[in-house]
Amino acid sequence: MELILWRHAEAEEGAPDLGRPLTPKGVKQAKRMAAWLRARLPEGARVMASPATRAQQTAAALTERFETVPALAPGASPQAVLTAAGWPDGGGLVVVVGHQPTLGQVAAWLLTGQDAQWSIKKGALWWLRLRRRNGGAEVQVRAVIGPDWVDD
Structure with missing residues (x-):
């Protein structure tokens, strides 16, 4: 499974x-x-967004076909985000358009197994992938990028 x-x-x-x-x-x-x-998403990627207008507008820039998920609203818990996305067994790729501090907390927990307050810049994304091998699982970082690093 992959999670953005x-x-x-x-x-x-x-x-x-x-x-x-x-x-x-x-x-x-x-x-x-x-x-x-x-330019990088596979066909069939699922896009979910918070009901907040700013998240809806951000998701709409990517696709008209996104799902509004109340569990992603400001103040959501990291576990609510992961549950909504179907992590870790949902399969495929899921894009979650949401808010700080929750998204930073999700990234921190997935990468370290610890509760922490990590900051994700406005408009930026973290692309993570769950890799299973030899009976274990690890979370890999595929990309971390902000809008100031992307060409117009």
């Missing part, structure tokens, strides 16, 4: 929190990262 943790792009400040849209810079970030992803 994609933090929503830059959003406007204000309230209500769930209704905050992307800034013009955030729209560019989302489009830039979506183009990078689109």
Whole structure:
């Protein structure tokens, strides 16, 4: 199984929190990262997004065919994200468009087995893969990239 943790792009400040849209810079970030992803995603990749407007807009830059998952809303637990994604036995590739600090906590737990507060930059993603071999399993990092490293 592969899992992409994609933090929503830059959003406007204000309230209500769930209704905050992307800034013009955030729209560019989302489009830039979506183009990078689109060129690399296999057919049939599943895309899930938080119900927050900023996550919905980020996911929509990649595809119109994404699933809104309430369990990915701001404040979600790392376990809720992993359960929603079907980790580790769901198979295939799942893109999760969500929020900090949850996505950083998920990355930390998957890579170290420890609770930790790791930061994922706005619009950036972590691409992880579960590799099973010799009766064991390990999580590998395939890519960590932010929108400032991707060409327009």
